[in-house]
Amino acid sequence: MTQEQEYGKMIPEPVPETAYFWEKVREHELWIQKCTDCDHVFHYPRFHCPKCTSSNLDWFQASGKGTLYTYMINHRPAPGFQDEAPYAIAVVQLEEGPRMMTNIVGIENTPENLVLDMALEVTFDDVLPDVTIPKWKPA
Amino acid sequence: MSLRYKAAIVGASETTEIGVLPETSETQLHIDSAVNAMNNAGIGVDQIDGIASTMNPAILSNYLGIVPKWIDNTSVGGTSFLIHVRHAAAAVASGLCETVLCAMGESGRSRVGVARRGGGGQLDNSYPGQFESIYGPLGPPTLFGMGVLRFMKETGTTLEQLASVAVAQRKWSNKVPRAMFGDLITVDDVFNSRMISYPFNLFMCCLVTDGGGSLIITSADRAKDFPTTPVYIMGTGESVETPIVSQMYDMTHSAAFQTSSKKAFEESGVSHDDIDHLMVYDAFAHLPIYGLEDLGFVGRGEGGAFIEEGNTSPGGKLPMNTNGGGLSYTHSGMYGMYAIQEAVRQVRGEAAHQVEGVKTSFVQGVGGMFMAAGSLVLTNEEPHD
Ligand SMILES: [Zn+2]
8 A cells, every 4th residue: 555545635737836835834834915006915835826827926935824614524534534423614704815725723612612703823734755745733 | 899699599408317327438428418419409400510529529520420610628627518518609609500409428437438436556647736736635525615615714604504504405306306315304403414525514515416408509699599488698708717726716616617707798788687597507505506696696795694584595596506506406527517407407497496587697617626607598588789
Protein backbone atom coordinates (compact mmCIF):
# COMPACT_ATOMS: atom_id res chain seq x y z
CA MET A 1 0.00 0.00 0.00
CA THR A 2 1.41 3.39 -0.97
CA GLN A 3 1.64 6.24 1.54
CA GLU A 4 -1.07 8.02 -0.44
CA GLN A 5 -3.44 5.06 -0.20
CA GLU A 6 -2.74 4.76 3.51
CA TYR A 7 -3.51 8.46 3.99
CA GLY A 8 -6.75 7.85 2.11
CA LYS A 9 -7.85 11.47 1.73
CA MET A 10 -7.67 13.55 -1.42
CA ILE A 11 -4.26 15.13 -2.01
CA PRO A 12 -3.72 18.61 -3.46
CA GLU A 13 -1.54 18.70 -6.56
CA PRO A 14 -0.18 22.17 -7.38
CA VAL A 15 -0.34 23.72 -10.85
CA PRO A 16 1.96 26.58 -11.93
CA GLU A 17 -0.44 29.28 -10.67
CA THR A 18 -0.72 27.69 -7.23
CA ALA A 19 2.77 26.21 -6.74
CA TYR A 20 4.10 29.08 -4.59
CA PHE A 21 1.12 28.85 -2.22
CA TRP A 22 1.74 25.15 -1.63
CA GLU A 23 5.51 25.65 -1.38
CA LYS A 24 5.00 28.17 1.45
CA VAL A 25 2.40 25.97 3.16
CA ARG A 26 5.03 23.23 3.12
CA GLU A 27 7.21 25.67 5.14
CA HIS A 28 4.27 26.26 7.53
CA GLU A 29 3.55 29.75 6.25
CA LEU A 30 0.33 31.04 4.72
CA TRP A 31 0.99 33.33 1.76
CA ILE A 32 -1.62 35.09 -0.34
CA GLN A 33 -1.55 37.57 -3.21
CA LYS A 34 -2.11 41.30 -3.55
CA CYS A 35 -2.47 43.27 -6.77
CA THR A 36 0.03 46.14 -6.88
CA ASP A 37 -2.17 48.08 -9.33
CA CYS A 38 -5.51 48.02 -7.48
CA ASP A 39 -4.53 46.72 -4.00
CA HIS A 40 -7.03 43.83 -4.19
CA VAL A 41 -6.07 40.92 -1.92
CA PHE A 42 -7.27 37.52 -3.06
CA HIS A 43 -7.19 33.74 -2.76
CA TYR A 44 -7.05 31.18 -4.57
CA PRO A 45 -3.77 31.95 -6.34
CA ARG A 46 -3.84 33.27 -9.88
CA PHE A 47 -1.47 34.93 -12.37
CA HIS A 48 -3.95 37.79 -12.92
CA CYS A 49 -5.88 39.95 -10.48
CA PRO A 50 -9.60 38.99 -10.35
CA LYS A 51 -10.52 42.67 -9.92
CA CYS A 52 -8.49 44.35 -12.70
CA THR A 53 -6.72 41.54 -14.63
CA SER A 54 -3.29 43.03 -13.88
CA SER A 55 -0.41 40.59 -13.68
CA ASN A 56 1.49 42.90 -11.29
CA LEU A 57 0.98 40.83 -8.19
CA ASP A 58 2.89 40.50 -4.93
CA TRP A 59 2.91 37.49 -2.65
CA PHE A 60 2.89 38.30 1.07
CA GLN A 61 2.60 36.31 4.27
CA ALA A 62 -0.87 36.45 5.81
CA SER A 63 -1.15 37.09 9.54
CA GLY A 64 -2.73 33.69 10.04
CA LYS A 65 -5.59 35.32 11.95
CA GLY A 66 -9.19 34.99 10.88
CA THR A 67 -12.76 34.32 11.94
CA LEU A 68 -15.23 31.49 11.36
CA TYR A 69 -17.37 32.67 8.45
CA THR A 70 -19.61 29.60 8.01
CA TYR A 71 -19.54 25.79 8.07
CA MET A 72 -21.35 22.50 7.67
CA ILE A 73 -20.84 19.39 9.82
CA ASN A 74 -20.49 16.28 7.69
CA HIS A 75 -21.98 13.13 9.20
CA ARG A 76 -21.11 10.85 6.24
CA PRO A 77 -17.33 10.78 6.04
CA ALA A 78 -15.45 11.17 2.79
CA PRO A 79 -12.78 8.52 2.00
CA GLY A 80 -10.01 8.78 4.61
CA PHE A 81 -12.18 10.71 7.10
CA GLN A 82 -13.90 7.67 8.65
CA ASP A 83 -12.35 8.21 12.08
CA GLU A 84 -13.31 11.87 12.22
CA ALA A 85 -17.04 12.03 11.46
CA PRO A 86 -18.93 14.09 12.25
CA TYR A 87 -16.48 16.81 11.28
CA ALA A 88 -16.83 20.38 10.13
CA ILE A 89 -16.02 21.67 6.69
CA ALA A 90 -15.70 25.38 7.23
CA VAL A 91 -14.92 28.66 5.54
CA VAL A 92 -12.55 31.02 7.36
CA GLN A 93 -12.58 34.76 6.82
CA LEU A 94 -8.96 35.95 6.76
CA GLU A 95 -8.36 39.33 8.35
CA GLU A 96 -6.77 40.41 5.05
CA GLY A 97 -10.10 39.88 3.24
CA PRO A 98 -10.13 36.60 1.30
CA ARG A 99 -11.91 33.47 2.46
CA MET A 100 -10.76 29.85 2.25
CA MET A 101 -12.15 26.43 3.03
CA THR A 102 -10.70 24.52 5.97
CA ASN A 103 -11.21 21.98 8.72
CA ILE A 104 -11.39 23.24 12.31
CA VAL A 105 -8.95 21.38 14.58
CA GLY A 106 -8.31 21.49 18.33
CA ILE A 107 -11.99 21.58 19.30
CA GLU A 108 -14.85 19.12 19.07
CA ASN A 109 -16.82 20.01 15.96
CA THR A 110 -20.31 20.62 17.36
CA PRO A 111 -22.79 23.41 16.59
CA GLU A 112 -22.42 24.55 20.22
CA ASN A 113 -18.63 24.85 19.98
CA LEU A 114 -18.50 26.35 16.51
CA VAL A 115 -19.90 29.86 16.83
CA LEU A 116 -19.84 32.05 13.75
CA ASP A 117 -17.27 34.85 13.86
CA MET A 118 -15.19 33.16 16.57
CA ALA A 119 -11.46 33.91 16.30
CA LEU A 120 -9.31 31.36 14.49
CA GLU A 121 -5.65 31.00 13.70
CA VAL A 122 -3.90 28.97 11.06
CA THR A 123 -2.05 25.75 11.77
CA PHE A 124 -0.34 23.29 9.45
CA ASP A 125 -0.86 19.56 9.11
CA ASP A 126 2.00 17.57 7.54
CA VAL A 127 -0.14 14.80 6.11
CA LEU A 128 2.52 13.18 3.91
CA PRO A 129 6.31 13.62 3.70
CA ASP A 130 5.90 16.20 0.92
CA VAL A 131 2.33 17.42 1.47
CA THR A 132 1.15 19.92 4.08
CA ILE A 133 -2.40 21.25 4.41
CA PRO A 134 -3.37 24.51 6.13
CA LYS A 135 -6.07 24.13 8.78
CA TRP A 136 -7.47 26.49 11.38
CA LYS A 137 -7.96 26.23 15.16
CA PRO A 138 -9.56 28.42 17.81
CA ALA A 139 -7.26 31.37 18.56
CA MET B 1 -32.00 41.10 -30.52
CA SER B 2 -34.37 39.98 -27.80
CA LEU B 3 -35.58 36.39 -27.66
CA ARG B 4 -39.04 37.50 -26.48
CA TYR B 5 -41.67 35.42 -28.32
CA LYS B 6 -39.15 34.20 -30.89
CA ALA B 7 -39.43 30.51 -29.97
CA ALA B 8 -41.74 28.02 -28.33
CA ILE B 9 -41.66 24.64 -26.64
CA VAL B 10 -43.92 22.41 -28.77
CA GLY B 11 -43.01 19.02 -27.35
CA ALA B 12 -42.17 18.01 -23.79
CA SER B 13 -41.96 14.75 -21.92
CA GLU B 14 -40.14 13.00 -19.16
CA THR B 15 -38.94 9.41 -19.36
CA THR B 16 -41.73 6.84 -19.36
CA GLU B 17 -40.75 5.96 -15.80
CA ILE B 18 -38.79 7.86 -13.17
CA GLY B 19 -37.40 6.70 -9.85
CA VAL B 20 -35.26 3.57 -9.60
CA LEU B 21 -34.46 2.19 -13.05
CA PRO B 22 -31.56 -0.29 -12.81
CA GLU B 23 -32.35 -1.75 -16.24
CA THR B 24 -31.94 1.53 -18.14
CA SER B 25 -28.62 3.10 -19.14
CA GLU B 26 -28.00 6.81 -19.03
CA THR B 27 -27.95 6.98 -22.84
CA GLN B 28 -31.28 5.14 -23.03
CA LEU B 29 -32.86 7.56 -20.52
CA HIS B 30 -32.00 10.38 -22.96
CA ILE B 31 -33.45 8.45 -25.88
CA ASP B 32 -36.62 7.31 -24.07
CA SER B 33 -37.56 10.87 -23.13
CA ALA B 34 -36.52 12.17 -26.57
CA VAL B 35 -38.85 9.72 -28.32
CA ASN B 36 -41.65 10.65 -25.90
CA ALA B 37 -41.11 14.37 -26.58
CA MET B 38 -41.13 13.85 -30.37
CA ASN B 39 -44.37 11.87 -30.03
CA ASN B 40 -45.78 14.66 -27.89
CA ALA B 41 -44.93 17.16 -30.63
CA GLY B 42 -46.24 14.82 -33.33
CA ILE B 43 -42.98 14.75 -35.29
CA GLY B 44 -40.44 12.18 -36.37
CA VAL B 45 -36.72 12.32 -35.87
CA ASP B 46 -36.29 13.41 -39.51
CA GLN B 47 -37.57 16.85 -38.49
CA ILE B 48 -34.93 17.32 -35.79
CA ASP B 49 -31.99 19.37 -37.09
CA GLY B 50 -30.52 20.58 -33.79
CA ILE B 51 -29.50 18.75 -30.62
CA ALA B 52 -28.64 20.08 -27.17
CA SER B 53 -27.57 17.91 -24.27
CA THR B 54 -24.98 17.61 -21.52
CA MET B 55 -24.13 14.22 -22.98
CA ASN B 56 -21.94 14.36 -26.08
CA PRO B 57 -24.46 15.22 -28.85
CA ALA B 58 -22.65 12.82 -31.19
CA ILE B 59 -23.81 9.89 -29.03
CA LEU B 60 -27.45 10.95 -29.28
CA SER B 61 -27.26 11.98 -32.95
CA ASN B 62 -25.67 8.71 -34.00
CA TYR B 63 -28.08 6.66 -31.88
CA LEU B 64 -31.03 8.44 -33.54
CA GLY B 65 -29.44 8.30 -37.00
CA ILE B 66 -29.36 12.03 -37.71
CA VAL B 67 -26.64 14.53 -38.64
CA PRO B 68 -27.73 17.82 -37.04
CA LYS B 69 -26.99 21.34 -38.31
CA TRP B 70 -26.62 22.75 -34.81
CA ILE B 71 -25.42 21.41 -31.46
CA ASP B 72 -25.01 22.68 -27.91
CA ASN B 73 -23.07 20.73 -25.29
CA THR B 74 -23.12 23.36 -22.52
CA SER B 75 -22.50 21.40 -19.33
CA VAL B 76 -22.51 23.50 -16.17
CA GLY B 77 -24.49 21.19 -13.91
CA GLY B 78 -28.22 20.91 -13.41
CA THR B 79 -29.14 24.28 -14.88
CA SER B 80 -27.59 23.35 -18.24
CA PHE B 81 -31.01 22.42 -19.64
CA LEU B 82 -32.43 25.90 -19.01
CA ILE B 83 -29.41 27.29 -20.80
CA HIS B 84 -29.94 24.80 -23.66
CA VAL B 85 -33.48 26.19 -24.04
CA ARG B 86 -32.08 29.72 -24.20
CA HIS B 87 -29.47 28.76 -26.79
CA ALA B 88 -31.99 26.73 -28.78
CA ALA B 89 -34.37 29.69 -28.85
CA ALA B 90 -31.56 31.86 -30.20
CA ALA B 91 -30.66 29.21 -32.77
CA VAL B 92 -34.17 28.79 -34.18
CA ALA B 93 -34.80 32.55 -34.04
CA SER B 94 -31.71 33.26 -36.10
CA GLY B 95 -32.22 30.41 -38.57
CA LEU B 96 -29.24 28.27 -37.56
CA CYS B 97 -31.68 25.37 -37.48
CA GLU B 98 -35.45 24.83 -37.34
CA THR B 99 -36.30 22.24 -34.72
CA VAL B 100 -34.17 21.44 -31.69
CA LEU B 101 -34.27 18.39 -29.47
CA CYS B 102 -33.10 19.23 -25.93
CA ALA B 103 -32.48 15.83 -24.38
CA MET B 104 -31.61 14.84 -20.83
CA GLY B 105 -31.26 11.55 -18.98
CA GLU B 106 -29.42 10.54 -15.89
CA SER B 107 -28.83 7.25 -14.15
CA GLY B 108 -28.08 9.15 -10.98
CA ARG B 109 -29.11 6.41 -8.57
CA SER B 110 -28.46 3.14 -10.40
CA ARG B 111 -25.44 4.54 -12.31
CA VAL B 112 -25.93 2.34 -15.37
CA GLY B 113 -23.54 3.31 -18.16
CA VAL B 114 -21.91 6.04 -16.06
CA ALA B 115 -18.22 6.51 -15.26
CA ARG B 116 -17.27 5.30 -11.79
CA ARG B 117 -16.57 7.81 -9.05
CA GLY B 118 -13.04 8.14 -7.67
CA GLY B 119 -12.02 7.22 -4.13
CA GLY B 120 -9.52 8.75 -1.72
CA GLY B 121 -5.73 8.82 -1.63
CA GLN B 122 -5.50 10.44 -5.05
CA LEU B 123 -3.85 13.56 -6.39
CA ASP B 124 -6.15 16.23 -7.80
CA ASN B 125 -4.94 19.49 -9.35
CA SER B 126 -8.36 21.00 -10.13
CA TYR B 127 -9.57 23.99 -8.12
CA PRO B 128 -11.95 21.85 -6.04
CA GLY B 129 -9.17 19.28 -5.71
CA GLN B 130 -6.60 21.71 -4.35
CA PHE B 131 -8.79 23.93 -2.20
CA GLU B 132 -11.88 21.99 -1.08
CA SER B 133 -11.77 18.19 -1.55
CA ILE B 134 -8.82 17.93 0.85
CA TYR B 135 -11.10 18.95 3.73
CA GLY B 136 -13.42 15.98 3.32
CA PRO B 137 -16.63 17.07 1.62
CA LEU B 138 -18.74 14.18 0.31
CA GLY B 139 -20.67 15.64 -2.57
CA PRO B 140 -23.24 18.44 -2.68
CA PRO B 141 -24.85 17.78 0.76
CA THR B 142 -21.57 18.84 2.38
CA LEU B 143 -20.84 21.88 0.19
CA PHE B 144 -24.00 23.36 -1.30
CA GLY B 145 -25.33 24.60 2.03
CA MET B 146 -22.01 26.07 3.10
CA GLY B 147 -23.46 29.57 3.30
CA VAL B 148 -26.64 28.61 5.18
CA LEU B 149 -25.43 29.28 8.74
CA ARG B 150 -24.05 32.62 7.57
CA PHE B 151 -27.36 33.42 5.85
CA MET B 152 -29.26 32.55 9.04
CA LYS B 153 -27.02 34.74 11.18
CA GLU B 154 -27.25 37.71 8.83
CA THR B 155 -31.00 37.53 8.18
CA GLY B 156 -32.53 35.88 11.25
CA THR B 157 -33.81 33.02 9.13
CA THR B 158 -34.52 29.99 11.35
CA LEU B 159 -33.97 26.24 11.05
CA GLU B 160 -37.76 25.86 11.32
CA GLN B 161 -38.15 28.02 8.22
CA LEU B 162 -35.56 25.90 6.41
CA ALA B 163 -37.53 22.80 7.37
CA SER B 164 -40.78 24.42 6.24
CA VAL B 165 -39.51 24.34 2.64
CA ALA B 166 -39.67 20.54 2.70
CA VAL B 167 -43.07 20.64 4.46
CA ALA B 168 -44.55 23.01 1.85
CA GLN B 169 -43.37 20.94 -1.08
CA ARG B 170 -44.96 17.74 0.27
CA LYS B 171 -48.28 19.59 0.14
CA TRP B 172 -47.73 19.69 -3.61
CA SER B 173 -46.28 16.21 -4.18
CA ASN B 174 -49.09 14.75 -2.07
CA LYS B 175 -51.22 14.92 -5.24
CA VAL B 176 -48.51 13.96 -7.73
CA PRO B 177 -48.64 10.20 -8.42
CA ARG B 178 -45.16 10.11 -10.01
CA ALA B 179 -43.53 11.78 -6.99
CA MET B 180 -41.23 9.50 -5.01
CA PHE B 181 -42.27 11.08 -1.69
CA GLY B 182 -45.91 12.14 -1.35
CA ASP B 183 -46.71 11.77 2.35
CA LEU B 184 -47.43 15.00 4.21
CA ILE B 185 -44.79 15.84 6.81
CA THR B 186 -44.31 18.30 9.67
CA VAL B 187 -41.37 20.44 10.70
CA ASP B 188 -40.71 17.92 13.48
CA ASP B 189 -40.60 15.09 10.93
CA VAL B 190 -37.90 17.03 9.10
CA PHE B 191 -35.86 17.50 12.28
CA ASN B 192 -36.34 13.83 13.18
CA SER B 193 -35.01 12.63 9.83
CA ARG B 194 -31.34 11.70 10.12
CA MET B 195 -28.63 14.32 10.14
CA ILE B 196 -26.73 14.33 6.86
CA SER B 197 -24.66 17.48 6.97
CA TYR B 198 -25.54 20.04 9.64
CA PRO B 199 -27.72 22.04 9.31
CA PHE B 200 -29.29 19.68 6.74
CA ASN B 201 -31.40 16.75 7.90
CA LEU B 202 -32.27 14.14 5.28
CA PHE B 203 -35.61 15.75 4.35
CA MET B 204 -33.83 19.02 3.54
CA CYS B 205 -31.78 17.13 0.92
CA CYS B 206 -32.92 16.07 -2.53
CA LEU B 207 -33.70 12.56 -3.61
CA VAL B 208 -31.28 10.49 -5.66
CA THR B 209 -33.11 8.91 -8.60
CA ASP B 210 -32.94 7.85 -12.25
CA GLY B 211 -34.88 9.62 -14.98
CA GLY B 212 -34.84 12.13 -17.78
CA GLY B 213 -36.77 14.59 -19.87
CA SER B 214 -36.72 16.14 -23.32
CA LEU B 215 -38.09 19.19 -25.10
CA ILE B 216 -38.79 20.08 -28.72
CA ILE B 217 -38.19 23.75 -29.53
CA THR B 218 -38.97 25.60 -32.71
CA SER B 219 -39.63 29.16 -33.85
CA ALA B 220 -42.74 30.86 -32.48
CA ASP B 221 -44.28 31.32 -35.93
CA ARG B 222 -44.25 27.53 -36.46
CA ALA B 223 -45.66 26.75 -33.01
CA LYS B 224 -49.28 26.55 -34.20
CA ASP B 225 -48.37 23.74 -36.62
CA PHE B 226 -48.02 21.34 -33.69
CA PRO B 227 -50.79 19.55 -31.76
CA THR B 228 -49.75 20.84 -28.32
CA THR B 229 -50.56 24.14 -26.60
CA PRO B 230 -47.61 26.36 -27.50
CA VAL B 231 -45.44 27.32 -24.55
CA TYR B 232 -43.80 30.54 -25.65
CA ILE B 233 -40.35 31.51 -24.45
CA MET B 234 -40.70 35.10 -23.22
CA GLY B 235 -37.50 35.65 -21.31
CA THR B 236 -34.18 33.91 -20.77
CA GLY B 237 -31.01 34.36 -18.76
CA GLU B 238 -27.80 32.57 -17.86
CA SER B 239 -24.69 33.16 -15.78
CA VAL B 240 -21.83 31.57 -13.85
CA GLU B 241 -20.13 32.59 -10.63
CA THR B 242 -17.46 30.24 -9.25
CA PRO B 243 -16.00 26.74 -9.68
CA ILE B 244 -15.72 26.34 -5.87
CA VAL B 245 -18.42 27.31 -3.42
CA SER B 246 -15.98 28.79 -0.89
CA GLN B 247 -15.19 31.55 -3.39
CA MET B 248 -18.73 32.86 -3.91
CA TYR B 249 -18.58 36.65 -3.83
CA ASP B 250 -21.09 36.66 -0.96
CA MET B 251 -22.12 33.27 0.42
CA THR B 252 -25.58 34.61 1.33
CA HIS B 253 -26.47 35.50 -2.26
CA SER B 254 -26.13 33.85 -5.64
CA ALA B 255 -24.62 36.43 -7.97
CA ALA B 256 -25.45 34.11 -10.88
CA PHE B 257 -29.12 33.90 -9.83
CA GLN B 258 -29.28 37.69 -9.72
CA THR B 259 -27.64 38.24 -13.12
CA SER B 260 -29.54 35.47 -14.88
CA SER B 261 -33.00 36.26 -13.49
CA LYS B 262 -32.65 40.01 -14.04
CA LYS B 263 -31.88 39.38 -17.71
CA ALA B 264 -34.87 37.04 -18.05
CA PHE B 265 -37.26 39.52 -16.44
CA GLU B 266 -35.97 42.36 -18.62
CA GLU B 267 -36.25 40.34 -21.79
CA SER B 268 -39.76 39.10 -20.99
CA GLY B 269 -41.15 42.53 -20.17
CA VAL B 270 -43.21 41.02 -17.35
CA SER B 271 -43.04 42.02 -13.71
CA HIS B 272 -42.94 39.84 -10.62
CA ASP B 273 -46.69 40.36 -10.18
CA ASP B 274 -47.28 38.75 -13.58
CA ILE B 275 -45.71 35.46 -12.48
CA ASP B 276 -48.42 32.90 -11.67
CA HIS B 277 -46.12 29.97 -10.99
CA LEU B 278 -42.52 29.58 -9.91
CA MET B 279 -39.99 26.78 -10.05
CA VAL B 280 -36.77 27.26 -8.07
CA TYR B 281 -34.35 24.37 -8.40
CA ASP B 282 -34.29 22.80 -4.94
CA ALA B 283 -31.40 20.41 -4.56
CA PHE B 284 -31.48 21.49 -0.91
CA ALA B 285 -33.97 23.39 1.24
CA HIS B 286 -32.08 26.68 1.24
CA LEU B 287 -32.26 27.15 -2.53
CA PRO B 288 -35.90 28.32 -2.70
CA ILE B 289 -35.10 30.79 0.12
CA TYR B 290 -32.07 32.16 -1.73
CA GLY B 291 -34.05 32.09 -4.98
CA LEU B 292 -37.06 34.06 -3.76
CA GLU B 293 -34.71 36.80 -2.58
CA ASP B 294 -32.17 36.82 -5.42
CA LEU B 295 -34.96 36.79 -8.02
CA GLY B 296 -36.57 39.77 -6.30
CA PHE B 297 -39.85 38.16 -5.15
CA VAL B 298 -39.14 39.08 -1.51
CA GLY B 299 -36.86 41.46 0.37
CA ARG B 300 -33.68 40.71 2.27
CA GLY B 301 -34.08 37.70 4.53
CA GLU B 302 -37.84 37.39 3.95
CA GLY B 303 -37.83 34.14 1.95
CA GLY B 304 -37.97 31.74 4.91
CA ALA B 305 -40.97 33.44 6.52
CA PHE B 306 -42.68 33.74 3.12
CA ILE B 307 -42.54 29.96 2.67
CA GLU B 308 -43.33 29.19 6.32
CA GLU B 309 -46.48 31.35 6.12
CA GLY B 310 -47.78 29.24 3.21
CA ASN B 311 -47.39 31.71 0.36
CA THR B 312 -45.77 29.08 -1.87
CA SER B 313 -48.03 26.18 -0.78
CA PRO B 314 -51.28 25.10 -2.48
CA GLY B 315 -53.66 28.06 -2.29
CA GLY B 316 -50.81 30.52 -1.70
CA LYS B 317 -50.18 33.61 -3.78
CA LEU B 318 -46.99 32.30 -5.40
CA PRO B 319 -47.23 28.54 -6.03
CA MET B 320 -43.67 27.17 -6.12
CA ASN B 321 -42.16 23.79 -6.92
CA THR B 322 -45.56 22.32 -7.62
CA ASN B 323 -44.31 18.83 -8.53
CA GLY B 324 -42.78 18.56 -5.04
CA GLY B 325 -39.38 19.56 -6.35
CA GLY B 326 -36.07 17.79 -6.00
CA LEU B 327 -36.89 17.24 -2.35
CA SER B 328 -39.98 15.12 -3.08
CA TYR B 329 -40.64 14.56 -6.81
CA THR B 330 -37.39 13.32 -8.30
CA HIS B 331 -33.74 14.36 -8.55
CA SER B 332 -31.34 12.37 -10.67
CA GLY B 333 -28.44 14.77 -10.04
CA MET B 334 -29.16 17.49 -12.61
CA TYR B 335 -32.71 18.54 -11.80
CA GLY B 336 -33.22 21.51 -14.13
CA MET B 337 -35.00 19.54 -16.85
CA TYR B 338 -37.67 18.36 -14.38
CA ALA B 339 -38.27 21.96 -13.29
CA ILE B 340 -38.83 22.97 -16.94
CA GLN B 341 -41.12 19.96 -17.53
CA GLU B 342 -43.31 20.92 -14.54
CA ALA B 343 -43.49 24.55 -15.71
CA VAL B 344 -44.53 23.38 -19.19
CA ARG B 345 -47.23 21.14 -17.70
CA GLN B 346 -48.54 23.99 -15.53
CA VAL B 347 -48.55 26.46 -18.44
CA ARG B 348 -50.34 23.89 -20.63
CA GLY B 349 -52.82 23.17 -17.83
CA GLU B 350 -51.97 19.47 -17.61
CA ALA B 351 -49.99 19.16 -14.35
CA ALA B 352 -50.80 16.46 -11.79
CA HIS B 353 -51.34 19.10 -9.09
CA GLN B 354 -52.51 21.86 -11.40
CA VAL B 355 -52.62 25.48 -10.27
CA GLU B 356 -55.72 27.15 -11.61
CA GLY B 357 -55.26 29.77 -14.31
CA VAL B 358 -51.51 29.64 -14.82
CA LYS B 359 -50.46 31.81 -17.73
CA THR B 360 -46.86 32.65 -16.99
CA SER B 361 -44.23 30.64 -15.15
CA PHE B 362 -40.72 31.54 -14.05
CA VAL B 363 -38.12 28.76 -13.86
CA GLN B 364 -34.84 29.30 -12.00
CA GLY B 365 -32.05 26.75 -12.29
CA VAL B 366 -28.78 26.28 -10.47
CA GLY B 367 -25.73 24.37 -11.64
CA GLY B 368 -23.02 22.87 -9.49
CA MET B 369 -22.79 24.45 -6.04
CA PHE B 370 -23.92 27.98 -6.98
CA MET B 371 -21.54 27.59 -9.93
CA ALA B 372 -24.04 28.47 -12.66
CA ALA B 373 -27.59 29.72 -13.19
CA GLY B 374 -30.24 29.75 -15.89
CA SER B 375 -33.66 31.41 -16.00
CA LEU B 376 -36.73 31.05 -18.21
CA VAL B 377 -40.04 32.90 -18.45
CA LEU B 378 -42.61 30.64 -20.14
CA THR B 379 -46.16 31.58 -21.09
CA ASN B 380 -49.27 30.35 -22.90
CA GLU B 381 -50.34 33.88 -23.76
CA GLU B 382 -50.30 34.62 -27.47
CA PRO B 383 -47.96 37.43 -28.50
CA HIS B 384 -49.61 40.86 -28.74
CA ASP B 385 -48.19 44.32 -29.19
ZN1 LIG C 1 -5.98 44.45 -9.52
